[in-house]
Amino acid sequence: MDFIELEDVRKVFDVRKKKGFLRRERHEVRAVDGISFTVPRGEMVGYIGPNGAGKSTTIKMLTGILTPSGGRVRVAGIDPSRERTRLAHRIGVVFGQRTTLWWDLPLIDSYKLAHRMYRIPDARFRANLDRCVELLDLAELLAVPVRQLSLGQRMRGDIAAALLHDPEVLYLDEPTIGLDVVSKAKVREFLRDLNTSAGTTILLTTHDLQDIEQLCKRVMVIDHGRLMYDGALAGLHEIGESERTLVVDLERELPPLDVPGARVRRVEGPRQWLAFPASASAAPLVTEIASAYPLVDLSVREPDIEAVIAKMYADRAELG
Numbered sequence: 001m002d003f004i005e006l007e008d009v010r011k012v013f014d015v016r017k018k019k020g021f022l023r024r025e026r027h028e029v030r031a032v033d034g035i036s037f038t039v040p041r042g043e044m045v046g047y048i049g050p051n052g053a054g055k056s057t058t059i060k061m062l063t064g065i066l067t068p069s070g071g072r073v074r075v076a077g078i079d080p081s082r083e084r085t086r087l088a089h090r091i092g093v094v095f096g097q098r099t100t101l102w103w104d105l106p107l108i109d110s111y112k113l114a115h116r117m118y119r120i121p122d123a124r125f126r127a128n129l130d131r132c133v134e135l136l137d138l139a140e141l142l143a144v145p146v147r148q149l150s151l152g153q154r155m156r157g158d159i160a161a162a163l164l165h166d167p168e169v170l171y172l173d174e175p176t177i178g179l180d181v182v183s184k185a186k187v188r189e190f191l192r193d194l195n196t197s198a199g200t201t202i203l204l205t206t207h208d209l210q211d212i213e214q215l216c217k218r219v220m221v222i223d224h225g226r227l228m229y230d231g232a233l234a235g236l237h238e239i240g241e242s243e244r245t246l247v248v249d250l251e252r253e254l255p256p257l258d259v260p261g262a263r264v265r266r267v268e269g270p271r272q273w274l275a276f277p278a279s280a281s282a283a284p285l286v287t288e289i290a291s292a293y294p295l296v297d298l299s300v301r302e303p304d305i306e307a308v309i310a311k312m313y314a315d316r317a318e319l320g
């Protein structure tokens with residue numbers, strides 16, 4: 001059985017906008033507009049989309065914070081909005097922009113509260129806390145009030161808090177937002193390990209595509225409340241009509257090379273950049289260049305996933 005199941009899920013918000021002095025106009029916002037997907041146990045999936053696409057609304061329906069306007073949601077066989085408390089024992093949530101930690105208390109106190117709130121058996125709490133403290137580098141921070149922690153430290157503290165009760169699934173909403181390179185790497189490494197060693201199912205929402213590239217084999221792209229893509233990260237390149245680049249170093253400066261199937265995008269001294277479709281093989285181009293030109297060195301650059309997704313959003317915006 002799939003661990004997470006969504007079938008034609010919708011969430012419509014009724015919004016009142018001020019129009020003139022007294023008048024207010026009602027209108028509907030279709031935050032999630034008929035989304036269906038399943039996630040098997042143990043998978044780590046990226047859930048991405050531009051601002052306002054409906055990502056947080058989906059996660060809130062998966063946790064039971066919001067009730068869907070239509071469709072069917074099941075997490076571990078449970079309907080989240082009907083049995084929110086029962087589900088809470090099986091899920092963990094981290095919202096990058098908000099903290100679940102107690103602001104004025106030392107970090108350890110938030111963990112002690114979670115210990116009691118979730119009724120975690122003592123031995124299990126100890127073992128989980130020790131593991132998080134070690135892997136997330138929290139030893140020096142446990143006695144520090146949360147408000148004194150840096151963003152990266154606080155985020156690591158939040159991730160630990162979400163895991164003390166051994167959730168089977170972890171929802172992460174922007175877990176690396178605002179973090180420096182070292183903290184990002186630490187968080188990613190921890191998540192990768194959590195997914196492979198503990199088998200925790202992870203749904204990861206992020207604007208940082210490196211998170212997705214480094215962590216997720218599968219990615220779902222949502223826009224205007226609809227699922228635009230669900231599949232392998234590599235497949236995004238094909239639908240994005242993206243290009244790979246041959247970086248060619250020649251013995252000397254030459255005019256732009258004439259190579260069938262590729263076009264020169266840039267020339268800088270003896271170096272030229274040739275773009276070709278990501279779906280095509282580089283081999284015939286390399287043979288052609290090596291036989292026709294004084295070649296010194298050559299490398300292939302993969303398409304930039306960021307550019308692919310930006311193009312996807314732009315195409316979608318044009319369609320209306």
Ligand SMILES: Nc1ncnc2c1ncn2[C@@H]1O[C@H](COP(=O)(O)OP(=O)(O)OP(=O)(O)O)[C@@H](O)[C@H]1O
Binds near residue numbers: 029031052
């Ligand atoms: N409580 C609410 N009341 C009214 N409209 C809402 C509410 N929550 C979300 N929306 C609207 O629903 C749409 C989807 O919002 P949501 O927060 O799910 O997007 P998101 O993909 O998480 O965006 P971001 O990347 O900016 O966090 C937006 O148009 C938003 O304004």
